[in-house]
Amino acid sequence: MNELLHLKSAGLKSTLPRLKVLSLFESGNDRHLSAEDVYKKLLASGDDVGLATVYRVLNQFEQAGILVKHHFEGDKSVFELNQGDHHDHIVCLQCGRVEEFFDATIEQRQKKAASERGFELHDHSLYIYANCIKPKCKYKN
Amino acid sequence: MNELLHLKSAGLKSTLPRLKVLSLFESGNDRHLSAEDVYKKLLASGDDVGLATVYRVLNQFEQAGILVKHHFEGDKSVFELNQGDHHDHIVCLQCGRVEEFFDATIEQRQKKAASERGFELHDHSLYIYANCIKPKCKYKN
DNA sequence: TTGCAAATGAGAATGATTAGCATTAGCAGT
DNA sequence: ACTGCTAATGCTAATCATTCTCATTTGCAA
Ligand SMILES: [Mn+2]
Ligand SMILES: [Mn+2]
Ligand SMILES: [Zn+2]
Ligand SMILES: [Zn+2]
Numbered sequence: 377m378n379e380l381l382h383l384k385s386a387g388l389k390s391t392l393p394r395l396k397v398l399s400l401f402e403s404g405n406d407r408h409l410s411a412e413d414v415y416k417k418l419l420a421s422g423d424d425v426g427l428a429t430v431y432r433v434l435n436q437f438e439q440a441g442i443l444v445k446h447h448f449e450g451d452k453s454v455f456e457l458n459q460g461d462h463h464d465h466i467v468c469l470q471c472g473r474v475e476e477f478f479d480a481t482i483e484q485r486q487k488k489a490a491s492e493r494g495f496e497l498h499d500h501s502l503y504i505y506a507n508c509i510k511p512k513c514k515y516k517n
Numbered sequence: 518m519n520e521l522l523h524l525k526s527a528g529l530k531s532t533l534p535r536l537k538v539l540s541l542f543e544s545g546n547d548r549h550l551s552a553e554d555v556y557k558k559l560l561a562s563g564d565d566v567g568l569a570t571v572y573r574v575l576n577q578f579e580q581a582g583i584l585v586k587h588h589f590e591g592d593k594s595v596f597e598l599n600q601g602d603h604h605d606h607i608v609c610l611q612c613g614r615v616e617e618f619f620d621a622t623i624e625q626r627q628k629k630a631a632s633e634r635g636f637e638l639h640d641h642s643l644y645i646y647a648n649c650i651k652p653k654c655k656y657k658n
Numbered sequence: 659t660t661g662c663a664a665a666t667g668a669g670a671a672t673g674a675t676t677a678g679c680a681t682t683a684g685c686a687g688t
Numbered sequence: 689a690c691t692g693c694t695a696a697t698g699c700t701a702a703t704c705a706t707t708c709t710c711a712t713t714t715g716c717a718a
Contacts, residue, residue: 411675425698475634489607501590508636530665530716531715533666569706
């Protein structure tokens with residue numbers, strides 16, 4: 377019942393759509409999902425939710441700190457469970473595989489770059505676009 | 518007449534809209550401009566171009582390597598002159614000021630992060646969102 | 659000059675995301 | 689358990705940036 381705590385502490389009612397979205401992310405099959413991904417997965421599993429509701433819930437969860445939003449190359453944004461650990465992403469340009477990484481040196485040098493120029497770092501986004509080295513890459517022929 | 522060379526070598530006809538867009542960037546008043554920015558600036562200076570043409574020209578210039586496109590926080594993308602030097606950006610969340618920086622260590626560790634995980638780095642995007650430290654910040658009250 | 663492919667411009671179309679609004683469903687208090 | 693009220697949902701319509709269509713214009717090579 378971790379989900380309920382999450383929702384309650386965020387001041388959000390425990391509704392069916394919210395629980396479904398949450399458990400989708402907690403099932404852990406895919407960490408990074410777009411609104412459309414979530415919508416389709418729920419439909420596929422027989423759960424009826426409106427696309428608008430999916431968008432709303434995802435944004436509410438982000439504001440509540442339950443999810444984190446990312447903007448990978450392309451138009452649509454993706455969400456993932458916020459597990460406290462900050463990390464950045466490597467995205468395969470061929471198969472779309474997403475790998476997570478954390479580099480303390482990079483983090484530190486970003487802070488330094490900011491402060492040296494009269495800024496106080498609030499946030500950053502770092503995406504590495506790359507190609508899987510075969511044979512891992514499930515390149516779409 | 519550097520512009521003409523640019524265009525010719527890219528296989529692009531030297532048309533009025535293209536020359537105007539190019540000289541706008543080369544005037545150097547603002548390095549980072551969105552399509553809308555470019556459109557409005559051209560209109561303001563009495564030059565009539567269609568918005569669609571601006572979009573087309575910007576993308577052609579990007580493909581030709583004349584401009585580089587960035588996706589700062591927010592929806593609209595911005596372009597800047599490609600002067601050969603790669604750099605990343607710090608964006609002030611309050612006043613929108615954009616500062617450029619380059620950190621060899623960060624670059625190198627990105628490459629390493631990728632190769633260590635079976636990727637060949639192709640590209641990356643790094644944006645630092647921060648707040649100007651007063652009194653530099655032209656915060657919009 | 660002429661001819662013609664390439665480029666332009668105005669507006670329609672697109673695609674992701676959000677807003678509006680009537681209907682439904684949590685849930686606090688009986 | 690029953691009421692009532694507010695928040696949440698689910699349509700649909702609206703936004704907003706960007707792209708597409710296509711009739712008209714323009715650069716430029718012969
Ligand atoms: Mn992640
Ligand atoms: Mn720049
Ligand atoms: Zn791959
Ligand atoms: Zn500022």
